[in-house]
Amino acid sequence: MISRRATEKLQELASYFKVVAVVGPRQSGKTTLVRSIFPHKPYVSLEDPDQRRFALEDARGFLSEFPEGAILDEVQRTPELFSYLQGVVDSSPQPGQFILTGSNNFLLQQSITQSLAGRVGYLQLLPFSLIELYPEQADIPSEDELMIKGGYPPLFEPGIPMDLWFPNYLRTYIERDVRQIKNITDLIVFERFIRLLAGRVGQELNMTSLGNEVGVDTKTIQSWIGILESSFLIYLLRPHFQNFNKIIVKRPKIYFLDTGLVCFLLGISTIAQLDFHPLRGALFENLVVSELIKERTNQAKEINLFFWRDKTGHEIDVLIDEGLDLFPMEIKSGKTINSDYFRNLRFWMNLSQHKKGVVLYSGNQSQSRSDGIEVRNWKEFLFRT
Structure with a gap:
């Protein structure tokens, strides 16, 4: 695997912020990077219709599946999840609980600003340099x-x-x-x-x-x-x-x-x-x-x-x-x-x-x-x- 220069910065952000959002264009390597750095975190793709439906219809139930946090991929697909996510991360002082990825900065920023402001560290991952x-x-x-x-x-x-x-x-x-x-x-x-x-x-x-x-x-x-x-x-x-x-x-x-x-x-x-x-x-x-x-x-x-x-x-x-x-x-x-x-x-x-x-x-x-x-x-x- 080609190593990414953003690796150390992502690890640093996860040591300070309860939530880290990795944003960038589709197919820029976001999922590969976060799964390699956080291999023990559960991984959920919200592009998956079943997982997305679960998150939208029962946000509390969905998040209760991950008491230690998780990687939520393409999270802009479920904007309703963010207000519930706020309550989950605020109940624990632990940094690096949830790693979010998204390929649409407008939708992601809109959701984060409304519910998770001040709790999120950002990293923008572009194609290989x-x-x-x-x-x-x-x-x-x-x-x-x-x-x-x-x-x-x-x-x-x-x-x-x-x-x-x-x-x-x-x-x-x-x-x-x-x-x-x-x-x-x-x-x-x-x-x-x-x-x-x-x-x-x-x-x-x-x-x-x-x-x-x-x-x-x-x-x-x-x-x-x-x-x-x-x-x-x-x-x-x-x-x-x-x-x-x-x-x-x-x-x-x-x-x-x-x-x-x-x-x-x-x-x-x-x-x-x-x-x-x-x-x-x-x-x-x-x-x-x-x-x-x-x-x-x-x-x-x-x-x-x-x-x-x-x-x-x-x-x-x-x-x-x-x-x-x-x-x-x-x-x-x-x-x-x-x-x-x-x-x-x-x-x-x-x-x-x-x-x-x-x-x-x-x-x-x-x-x-x-x-x-x-x-x-x-x-x-x-x-x-």
């Missing part, structure tokens, strides 16, 4: 291979071929998860919306334009974006709030949390297709951003990533907010250092009076420039810790 898959940096495949395959666990264990797994994953997600959140009558239009969104990866999210292309109104697009966000398929990178006396954009940029899924949605299945695809640079940027996100979520930390762009076109791909400092990052898919790589960094550093920045690219040469800008290979940067 690069460091989890390839502990030795020298073993990492090419950027193109990484982008096309992504990190969903079933593609590695047991190794289901991509052309079989991705279509079934998308179908299951749309037909089961989406309908659970919102009663969408035309799932064909919703699938078209997801594919069109994949074509906007790394771009500002313009809901009006997207609505016109899909054929629905802006409110519907806003609702559908919320569905994809709450089920961990996409991440909206927000613009940083400091404007440094410049007029800045306010719309977020759209990224997917797995590049393999994006490539599938775009019809990219080979390196030859990717090499000449107009979105290759955006997909590479998505790959790096998703790895930075996983670096935070595996430590149960808030995601501290933003971007910056002014109305005249100056842009910083990623701003890492470190509290008292901001760290700007440019992401470039090329293998050769180009003077254009530094233009926006220098503009922002001069404007903000910050003294450090980094260019991440796919070449192998590292540089430390006199103006405070470092040039690093993106894999080397991710392995810095």
Whole structure:
């Protein structure tokens, strides 16, 4: 089994909180992780119709089956259970009583906020990170291979071929998860919306334009974006709030949390297709951003990533907010250092009076420039810790 970097953090949360919620997209390895860490806890999948019916019809009776706690999988399927769960965990001071998993953050958060606020530790588990898959940096495949395959666990264990797994994953997600959140009558239009969104990866999210292309109104697009966000398929990178006396954009940029899924949605299945695809640079940027996100979520930390762009076109791909400092990052898919790589960094550093920045690219040469800008290979940067 491929070891997960979130293991120690999950154990730590269970030593303090009475309930731990492990959330993340369907098939990201949540069940495998919690069952490996808590092998002696009873396990119940609330996807099972019989167990779900028992929990919904007789919550007290259901929970009485687990006096020492349990793993409750896909618990957002039984929101009525949470108010009864509160009484059970409050009757004992023991931490780590119940481990909950869920693939829909909106439904889970709604239930927890109402009944279990202050009793729950959260861990977000995304598909495999690069460091989890390839502990030795020298073993990492090419950027193109990484982008096309992504990190969903079933593609590695047991190794289901991509052309079989991705279509079934998308179908299951749309037909089961989406309908659970919102009663969408035309799932064909919703699938078209997801594919069109994949074509906007790394771009500002313009809901009006997207609505016109899909054929629905802006409110519907806003609702559908919320569905994809709450089920961990996409991440909206927000613009940083400091404007440094410049007029800045306010719309977020759209990224997917797995590049393999994006490539599938775009019809990219080979390196030859990717090499000449107009979105290759955006997909590479998505790959790096998703790895930075996983670096935070595996430590149960808030995601501290933003971007910056002014109305005249100056842009910083990623701003890492470190509290008292901001760290700007440019992401470039090329293998050769180009003077254009530094233009926006220098503009922002001069404007903000910050003294450090980094260019991440796919070449192998590292540089430390006199103006405070470092040039690093993106894999080397991710392995810095």
